[in-house]
Amino acid sequence: MKILILGGTTDSRQLAGALDARGDAEVTLSLAGRTAAPRAQGVPTRVGGFGGAEGLANFIEAESIGVLIDATHPYADRISANAELAAEKTGVPFLALRRAPWVAVPGDRWIEAATVAEAAAIGPDPVRVFLALGRKDIAPFESAPQHTYLVRSVDPIDPPLAVPNAEYVTARGPFSEADDRMLLEQNGIEVVVSKNSGGEASYGKIAAARALHIPVVMIRRPDLPDAPSAATVSEALAWCDHALTVAAMRGV
Template sequence: MNILILGGTTEARQLAGALAARDDLAVTLSLAGRTASPRAQGVQTRIGGFGGAEGLARHIRDENIGLLIDATHPYADTISANAFRAAGETGVRFLALRRAPWTKRPGDDWTEVGTIAEAAKALGAKPVRVFLAVGRKDIAPFETAPQHAYLVRSVDPIDPPLAVPNATYVTARGPFGEADDRALLERHRIEIVVSKNSGGEATYGKIAAARALGIPVVMVRRPLLPEAPSAETVEEALAWCDHALTVAAMRGV
């Protein structure tokens, strides 16, 4: 059976690797191509978009995809919506692999907002030193708050840079541990952290470090995603795949 995994996350890579070890499956991992040099995935990989829900539906039919798994980033809401719609149009078995969001712990000082633009406003009028860890595609709204000093971390370089007078850029690829992120926050004298609620362990270091240092966090809530069959872990996704394959075999599909 052909399986298409929409990826870009650690979980997508892990799931693809586990499924690729089976000789009864052909696994393709699709990446949007937003990162210039993506990490090696270890399985057959496709780079680039499909052309919306219609293009994805066409690909599913053309490639005889039997299972479609959306394991994209929790904030890739357009891709997730397209996957849900394409699954409905084609009738392909569909699963959303969505890691659980982070939850506040004792000592956390979070201001939760709905959008990146709201996060920029939440920084306030007084100049502060801000660590932006929201991805390079989402930093433009902070140009409306040029009074702050920004530390921006991203996988790829920021081009063009933010149109603000004081910004420092760090290119790095996670995972990021608490000790390293604590050192980063202390070195740059960060006063506020801005983050998406991505969940998982790979980028939690900054949240734990902020808690330890007593630094407030502006947390951007996740977008609303389609209500689809879902799993929170790779293990749950593998169990779902086993069940789907068993059902398919019983039906002779």
């Protein structure tokens, strides 16, 4: 049985590794290619797009893929939509691995925003802003040049933001609460802007902001297809057990 995992997240890497270690399936992990030097995945990996839902469906049929799992970032809504359409077209079992979003707890000062553009409208008064966003998401903040920005990204920001005051940190997570608290304190951060990614790997900045009483502009998740889903790698593995058993019974 061949399993194709659409990845790019910690969860996708962990799921691929766990499935590969069992030896009862042939696992391929697909990355979109948005990171210049992706972390080693530990399983056979392909990089690049498929050409939309139709291209993904063609790949599934050409490679005799038996199971498709969407374990992309919660904000990769276009890829998720294409994955569901491709699964419907080809008839392969499909699962979306979607970790649960963070939930505000006492002490959090969250300001919800529907989009990155809405998050960029932080306010007229100049403040020091930590942008914990991907490099493709920060352009809207050029509309608010009065602020001072600290941008952390895996790859360098090129070209840089067209604003008078911006500093850049190139680093790859996970980041601990202690590390992020030091970063926020040393840079005098007054506002954090983040997507609600969920999980532990990037929660450090949220916990650090809470401890320092710093408001967080939290960008809500996009609407995703209503597909069979799992919230954890363990749940996804259990689903795969069932899918592989059914496939074996059918002689696939």
